Amino acid sequence: MNENPLPSIIPDKEWKKIQRMLSKRSLWMIHFCTGCGAMEMPPVMTSRYDMERFGIIPMATPRQADLLLVTGYVATKTLKRIVRVYEQMQDPKYVIAFGSCPINGGIYWDSYNIIKRLDKYIPVDMYIAGCMPRPEAIMDAFLKLMKDIDEGKANGWMRYRKYYDQYRRNQMRIFKRWDE
Amino acid sequence: MIRPVLLIALPLFFAFLSPIIGIWSKKGVRYLIIFATALNATLAGILLLEALQKPVFDIIGGFQPPLGIVLMVGPLGAIIAFIINLVAFAISIYNLKVEKEPIVRYSMLYLLLVMGSTGMVLTGDLFNLFVFLEVTSIASYGLAAYNKDKKGYLGAMKYVIIGSIGSTFVLLGIALIYSQLRTLNMLDIAARIGTMDPYVKIMAFTSLFLGFGVEAEMFPLNTWVPDAYDGAPHPISAAFASLPAKAGVFALARVIFTMFSFTNFLWFVVVMGLLTVFFGEIVAYTQKDLKRMLAYSSIGQMGMIIMGLGIGTTLAVEGAFYQMIAHALGKALLFIAAGFLIYAARSGKIEDMKGMARNPLIGIPLLIGALSIMGMPPFAGFYGKFFILMGGFSQGYYAIIALFLAASIVEVAYYARFIKIVFERGNESKVIRPDAATYVPLIILAIIIVVIGVYPKPILTVLQHVGTFIAGGA
Amino acid sequence: MDALTLFGIFVLLPLVGALVSYFGKKYAPIIAVIFTGISGIFLYLWYGNFGSYTIDIGVKLNLTFDITTWFFMLMMNTVIFSSLLFSVSSKLKRAGGFATLMLLGFAGANGVLLARDFLSLYLFWELMSWSIYLLVLRTSGEYARRYLLFGVLSAYLLIMGIGIIYYYTGSFLYADALSGAIPHAIWPWILTFLILGFGIKMAIVPFHVWAPYAYSSEQPFVAFLSGGLSKLGAFGIFMSMYSIAGISLLQSFGTFRGVSLMGYPFALLGAATAFIGTILAIFQDDIRKLLAYSSIGQLGYVMIGLGLGTPLAIGGAMFHAFNHAFFKSLLFLGAGAVIYRTGKYKISEMGGLGYRMPFTFMFVLFAIFALAGIPLTSGFISKWMLYEAAISRKFVIVAPLMLIASVGAYLYSYRILYGVFLGQLKDEDKNVKEAPGPMLAAMFILMVPLVIFSIVPGWILGWINKILVENGIGKLNYTTFSYSSAIGGANMAVFWIAFILLLIFAMLMFMAKKARVVDQYDNYLAGEAPPSVALHAAHNYYKPLRDTWAPLLKHSIDRAYEKFSKFFAGGFYEIKRIYTGNPQDYAAYLGIAFLAFLLVGWWLLW
């Protein structure tokens, strides 16, 4: 219901607020573990930190997910999968880049097949710096993202839609071909 | 009003006319046979109409029976004679295809075969029956070896051996009867059969039964059948199944019903019939050669007819006669078709005939023939089989009928195998079109089979007279 | 109406049609459609115009046109009409022969339905049998023989039954069988022979092995075979049990909770058939074989109903036969349309055709609803009747087998739906078009009754009730929209209203927002690029289940038959050796025979 279902009762502004509230309280996450960092997720999910108290649960498919968590370095080959997964998610959708590598390449800064900045290819809403970031950092990121969503600042999906051509150009520079 | 003797005299006349015609036209001889058989069939048809009114007795040479020779034509005899001549006519059309020389002698023998078979059916005199049996047999021996190859000679040789032993048995039986009764007229014998010494009577019956059983392809006297059928030219195989066999089984019926009115011996005939069916069908299943398969199948069918005769109720004998007609038509059709298939495939083996019957002109008659032999409605074979079965049931022969049905399933199995192969797809290039001499007789026979199958009333009207036949009448 | 008109319209007209359409070349199916259409119109006009007649073609054929006959003819006629309509556009090879044989089979079927004496029954039965044989021969020559052998076996079993009756009564009329001439102890034999004979045509286990192969022939024919002709088995069993023998005679053999001991074993056989047919159907990959086994299973239900023999059970059996006629021929036609368009018949090789052939998909979907017994079609009601019949009499072996077989039906139904119509469309099928008009029309005709009789079951239950009352079985409890048994009931009007209202509600919730349509390759596969891999997961679909069943599936009735036939064929070759080919042996046979005859003769005399 991206359009207001009952415009006569709920003002449009209120409706947007409701929508944001719902998105924030029910973030379904798909985590894309590229190579490292996945080990930090179990504590987040299990009894130590228990992300489910915020309504965040892991999902098996991007169709159901709102939040893409990219953990670790992104090889050019991986990037294509990430982009595909991202495009299969449904708006509104959010991305968290986890670790140093998606931010600036990290220790792979001079590698020939690792991309340096994930943000060039898909819009990232939240970064977690560190190599590796601790689960506390992840929880913090989740909370910050929730706050951003509430304030309407986490709008990477709108950016992606708006600057789709540029993102796509950046991607195609890496991929050469899309369908393999 | 025609005299039955014409049916015997005319083929004889044409048979001896054919060498004369053969002097200036070989082709003319072939057409002469067609003409002769057609004429004969027409006469037989007229005779049938007459015999339906009342039995026709034709006294030859003016001697009154029981001294003279008499032809005794009841409706049943007439219809069998009619069918024999009709089939002979159809086969004679197919004879146009026979290329083996000398055609003149072939034609002579063929007409003699027709004449002998017709005579066996029409005659009312036991010794005359023997004479016609001999004429038929000798013509058959000649025709069986006509291909002049090893198969033909061997087949003919076996036929000669078994056939002559059979004839001897017939002669023995005649001698026994004559020694006791001093007469050979069938009706006369029937009237005085009670005065015979029972042991001699059994012996006479056995001798005659076995003697005609050879022609009627009864187990275990049918050993000549596969070889002779296989070795003979195709039209002759067709003729064997339809002419002498039917005449033989009719003679058997005469022996059983007209002369010896047994009642306590009949179950034995049923058992013999069942054994014949059983061995015929089972061995047919094992055959890989088309003509041999058909020959064994023919044995099976004859066994069914013998069973029908042995059951001896009106219904069963009616069925047996219906089956004689159906089998004469159907088996002739199948042998003609087999001739074509062998010609087309250049081999006698069934497996080589893949797709050879895909031309409808050959395929549809072939199917009709096969289905009729299997006893499927609405073809001629259905009523015969059904009546025989029901007659059997009405006499309480449950076990025998059950065994018979089991054998019938075997029959269906091998016919289905054959049909599957000849209609198989994938050999289109080799399929050849039959010529008129092949498909015209096929279609004639097929149409008759369908007509008397769909509307059996005419035949059944004739066969109503079975009651009098069983009671010892003409 | 006199005898000749009746016989002419229902038997001779198809026969004439058979003759005419042979020469119709490619228009043959159209000609055949017209001929069946004519007899269909008369069937409609003559409802209620019932009576008995005799035709004399040398033998007397006793024909009766009554409600039972009419009911079965209705299925037969509709099914063959739509099958032929379907074949108009299916570009068969040698269409003339096809139409001819179909009409011959139709004439035979009509004859069987009209016949009220054993001679005409057997005559038409065999006519139908061989015309089907030739139709099977047209495509699956390898297995036509198997069909024919079983067809002939069925005919011969019938002959045994008929013969025993004839021995005692001396008459072929159905009506004379009950005259009291037949001793009471003989009846079980007669009924067993007749029921097994008819049961073969219904493909009752263990006589079902012909069906999967025969059903792999041309689809319009198979639709008629499975939908139409297999009902003759049901008709025959019904006639022999409840018309020839009659319910009171059946009850006199002792009853087991109100069900005749003569019928109960056949109900068990039916339950076994339903179960085995269903289990085997689940594992088939060839769509034709799947439908064939499903057909076996479904006819098992009919057998159960006929065996139990309470009014509800027989009513259910009749209704189920009716439903099966329609949905199974619809399924076969649907499969035919798919095979016609794609040329494939393996489920695992198809996929996604529902998007290209939406109407075919819808029709097949309805057929599957009926098959699985979803209440949206009349398929539910017949199953309901059978269940209630078994449960209300507390049959604890029949009922669970029936119920679990019905769950198994979901499994193979979904296999058809998913494997053929859903999933991913293959690249080579990208350009597949919807089935041609006549095919769709044929399928539509078959679909309509399934839906109509689900909304208004009272109409068809009225006919069935009449059949039951006329044969003195009892009557059903029904009104126009509802039906009930001793232990329950249902009202279809309420069901439909509730269903439609709730569906509209769901639709309102659903329609509030538009959805974007994406390509089938835009599919989540862990980010992989889909076209590079085969993604239709239909191959060996129920593999886990198959693995668990493997120890049982090892035993096959098919193979048992093959062993049996091999054993006999081997014996035949042994017997053949008496024809040694040596004339001396032959002469010896003659001598032995002479001696044997003579001795037997003298012994008899003595």
Added chain:
Amino acid sequence: MVTDWLIHAGLVALYLFLAMVIGLLFMGIARKITARIQNRVGPPIYQNFLDLGKLLAKKTNIKHNWIFDFAPLFGLGGVLLILAYLPMGGYIMLSGQGDLILLLYILAIPALGFALGSGASGNPNAGVGVMRALTLMLSYEMPFLIVILSLMIFYNTASLSVLLQKQMNYLWGIAALPISALAADIALQGMMAEKPFDIPIAPHEIASGPLVEFGGKYLGLLMLYSAGSIVVETSLFVDLFLGGGIVLNPTVYGTLAYFVNYLVWLALIFVVWMIAIFVNAVFPRFRIEQAFKFYWKWPTVIAIAGLVQAYVMSVFLGVVP
């Protein structure tokens, strides 16, 4: 007459709405309890309402083709239909108009719609998932159908409303046929696809199986479907074995009876749901062939024992409830 019908329809709508709410609430409670068992805090129990709202409020939705729509349509419509045919707390709604066998077959409508929609997504995981679901169905239906059969034989009725009546007058099913009740509860675990039988959805193996391509409002409606299903399945058990929660006879106590019965019914389905959830929380997942073998062995044997008991009691001992 018409007003009667309208009141009836309105009440049915109310019950259906409440059932949906209960279903969503139960899902939340289940999450909370599972979390507590695993020593976590867990989401608030209203979490599933938020999830549902979010799914329905998604900005974009995708579908693959028109058959894809069958899933939410038939899923939601069908589950509501089933609920309408199930007596909830003694209010029989439509169940006087259709018996248990009709109900068993209506149960297939939403499942079939769901299977069609997920099949139409073209995702192989969906195909595998549906295969597992159907195989699981064949597995648990074996004991379950035998259980239903023993109930129908024992109480000699196929109608749910009559069954409730008879349980009220005689004995609850669980007291009369305890063995069958045990088998039914084991079957129920598979019916609800809770662990160890959550094989069809198995998120870690086949990416949540049939659900793999559903998102947004499609998933939202399917969530409603599964919420309804929870009520259907638990309530089915309660209706079959626990007398539908009827403790007060409505003909005697009137509206009060309906109110009390509803609460008792709610408590009972909660108990049944809790049993399933506790089992769910501590078990790993079976493979599908293990599930099949399991169900066709022990629960079936137990169910057959129950059937024998019912049969002996009703046929030989002549117990007439």
